[in-house]
Amino acid sequence: MEFVVLCDFDGTIAMIDTAEFVLHKFAHGDWQIYDEYLENGEITLEECMKKQLSFLRASKKQILDELKDAVRFRPNFEELGEYCTQNRIPLIIASAGLDFVIKYFLDSMNWSRFVITYTGKTSLDTAGWSLTFPSLLDKESANFKQDLVRSLKRQGKTVIFIGDGNGDYAASAEADYPFAIKGSKLARLCKNHGIPCVEIEDFKVVEQTLRNMMM
Numbered sequence: 687m688e689f690v691v692l693c694d695f696d697g698t699i700a701m702i703d704t705a706e707f708v709l710h711k712f713a714h715g716d717w718q719i720y721d722e723y724l725e726n727g728e729i730t731l732e733e734c735m736k737k738q739l740s741f742l743r744a745s746k747k748q749i750l751d752e753l754k755d756a757v758r759f760r761p762n763f764e765e766l767g768e769y770c771t772q773n774r775i776p777l778i779i780a781s782a783g784l785d786f787v788i789k790y791f792l793d794s795m796n797w798s799r800f801v802i803t804y805t806g807k808t809s810l811d812t813a814g815w816s817l818t819f820p821s822l823l824d825k826e827s828a829n830f831k832q833d834l835v836r837s838l839k840r841q842g843k844t845v846i847f848i849g850d851g852n853g854d855y856a857a858s859a860e861a862d863y864p865f866a867i868k869g870s871k872l873a874r875l876c877k878n879h880g881i882p883c884v885e886i887e888d889f890k891v892v893e894q895t896l897r898n899m900m901m
């Protein structure tokens with residue numbers, strides 16, 4: 687089997703949701719209502735993030751300064767990354783969050799060497815922050831994360847997906863081996879819909895699962 691590991695960033699690799707944290711600090715207006723719209727299936731993950739970011743009033747530097755001391759990482763991500771590298775298993779971070787925040791932390795942890803990122807692209811101009819996402823290969827996909835799972839599966843890959851949020855549900859539902867952070871919204875959604883995901887608190891179990899299947 688050819689494995690690919692897809693992993694969400696906010697709330698999954700990072701213990702906090704960095705986008706949410708930044709919105710709490712710097713957004714003006716009712717950005718939280720869009721979380722409800724997303725939860726009710728009224729808007730897509732992409733629409734939700736685009737809309738929320740438009741409420742953000744802060745520079746890149748302000749955002750990174752605020753996050754630097756606030757972000758901790760879920761244990762054993764580095765070990766998973768090393769294992770994937772040694773075994774030529776692509777490790778892809780699929781995130782609807784802030785690309786420059788992810789890049790900043792991956793570089794500072796020296797993790798850029800073993801991950802690929804699949805994210806939206808933020809830009810800041812006089813009108814404020816905006817976000818563009820990778821276009822869907824399959825127009826029927828719920829969002830770009832699920833689209834990536836589908837595309838990899840069409841290529842015959844076996845997909846492991848790890849996440850925590852509403853936005854991860856569609857991808858998890860179609861992944862071969864879904865993992866959800868214990869106690870997360872995703873874990874609850876999977877349980878409610880009968881998706882057999884494994885609940886985890888750190889990345890050790892994911893690595894162990896890969897090891898067992900590689901034997």
Ligand SMILES: [Mg+2]
Nearest residue numbers: 694696697851
């Ligand atoms: Mg998340």
